[in-house]
Amino acid sequence: MAKGRFVVSRHRPWRPLLVTIAGLMLLAGAVYLAYAYGQVTLRVRSQAALLSASELESQRERLTEENRALRERVAILERAEQVNQKAYSDVDTYLVELQEEIFALKEEVAFYRGIVSSNGEQGLKIQSFKVHRDGEEGGFRFELVLTQDMKSGTLFAGTLDMSIAGEQGGRAKRLLSAELGEGTGVGKEFQFKYFQMIEGRLTLPDGFAPRTVSVGIRSKEGAEVVIEKTFDWPLPVG
Numbered sequence: 001m002a003k004g005r006f007v008v009s010r011h012r013p014w015r016p017l018l019v020t021i022a023g024l025m026l027l028a029g030a031v032y033l034a035y036a037y038g039q040v041t042l043r044v045r046s047q048a049a050l051l052s053a054s055e056l057e058s059q060r061e062r063l064t065e066e067n068r069a070l071r072e073r074v075a076i077l078e079r080a081e082q083v084n085q086k087a088y089s090d091v092d093t094y095l096v097e098l099q100e101e102i103f104a105l106k107e108e109v110a111f112y113r114g115i116v117s118s119n120g121e122q123g124l125k126i127q128s129f130k131v132h133r134d135g136e137e138g139g140f141r142f143e144l145v146l147t148q149d150m151k152s153g154t155l156f157a158g159t160l161d162m163s164i165a166g167e168q169g170g171r172a173k174r175l176l177s178a179e180l181g182e183g184t185g186v187g188k189e190f191q192f193k194y195f196q197m198i199e200g201r202l203t204l205p206d207g208f209a210p211r212t213v214s215v216g217i218r219s220k221e222g223a224e225v226v227i228e229k230t231f232d233w234p235l236p237v238g
Helices: 015-116
Strands: 124-133 139-148 157-166 171-175 189-192 195-203 208-219 226-234
Touching: 124 208, 124 226, 157 195, 157 226, 189 195
Parallel strands: none
Antiparallel strands: 124 139, 139 195, 157 171, 157 189, 157 208, 208 226
């Protein structure tokens, strides 16, 4: 017959309470640690965000300043370019005017040189003859320059005679002074000592193609032709 065994144990009614309290303390600690960690993390992130915003603001200000400086630089360069273009334009205009002035002076020097230097010719000379279009159909203006040897020192008086040779209707034709229209200066008396410019207007009939111009100077005293010279028509026909 088996014998029974008795187990004697101590009764501890407060042990579950301790376990519960310990568990609650651990949970509270874990919650606190999680909260503290979250606060630290939030503070770090907030500081990082503030730092990043500050850096971005500093960078924005720096870029704004650089942009302003670049705009000022561009404005200065644009003004400098405008000044340069104006200067170049003024220089070009001045050079053109200077060239025209030099050309005019050369012509003037050549003109007076022709008066001073007789080149072996004595007395009256036909220095030059020029023809320009007058703007009207068949209308022309002419400039005739007469010179006289300065050594002579005499006063010459006379009149102008002119004729133009050419073709009209397939035939040769010569226009005399009376056929050249009014205002030619032909037949008008003039007198000079060293040089004389005679200006006038020519009117050519329709269909007339000029080839040469003959210019003659008649002396007032004897009415004879003292000097005569023939020029090719200086302008294109038509």
